[in-house]
Amino acid sequence: MKKIVTEYFENLESRMGYKFFLKGAQHFGLYNPELKISNEREAQKHHHDTLVNSLNTNKKQKILDIGCGQGIVATDIAKRYKLKVTGLDLTPYMIQQAKLQAKKNNVGDLTKFKIGNYQEMPFEKDSFDACYGVETLSHATDLNKALAEIYRVVKPNGKCVFFEYKIKNIEKMSKREKFYYELVKEGSSMSSLDRFINEGFEKTLKKEGFTNIQSINLTPMAIKSFHRLYRYALIPYQAIKLFSLQKKFINTTAAVEYFNMTQKGYLNYYLHTAETPSKKGKRHR
16 A cells, blocks of 8 residues: 555655645535635635534544545644644655644644554554544555454444545446546545445445444535636646656646536545444354
8 A cells, every 4th residue: 555655645646736736635525505714724624624524523632634645634733733643644744744744733742743654553452542544545555454443443333534525326427537547546546435335335344343334425615625726727738738758747637627517417425434433242243
């Protein structure tokens, strides 16, 4: 898993894209019309608020951020909610940036960041009260193993929150759409994306022993964030296509092609919540 994922996140296009277009974040924003959100930074903060509200946690609890990236989510919720967060990521560059974020936001006492694989976590059983992942589990090379590890390190009655894509009506995609679906999936190291087709992720959560599984479609609030990246990418994408460089510029390709799929309802953005049972016995394999 390490080589596949780190090569994607450490390539120049990914690093520049996250830095200049997402300000270091690696997730979409949520535009709630009731809150009159006017820009991407506010939308990202609303995303973090949605995460914290879904976790239903408190200052005494220890929270795990799997695939924490540059620590944007972890440092923000630590700063604004005074939560204790441990971030885990495969990529040394991301962990380096996360530690800088913690220092910049004066939350070094509330956050810890470690290099590690969430499919083989360096933590003891029942180390955390809650766990979250933001657009990361689709990158797992073994989704069942990743969820089994989360189940292991989260205490009984622990809350888990995952923001991920959900793929619908894939059988209705045109030949061209299926080509780009596969191209972006492979190029962005989303090894488990097919596991999020229809109710596949919910079934996997249940199989791995999680309970109280719920899923909420956030696409209506995320679509403006999708469209923002589409607008940035559209013109350079024309040159990329002209010279057949889609594989070299996979994020630009994804910004255009996946947005078009979102417009047709094939690609959706979901919030999934689940809990570990009060008595963690054998998982339902």
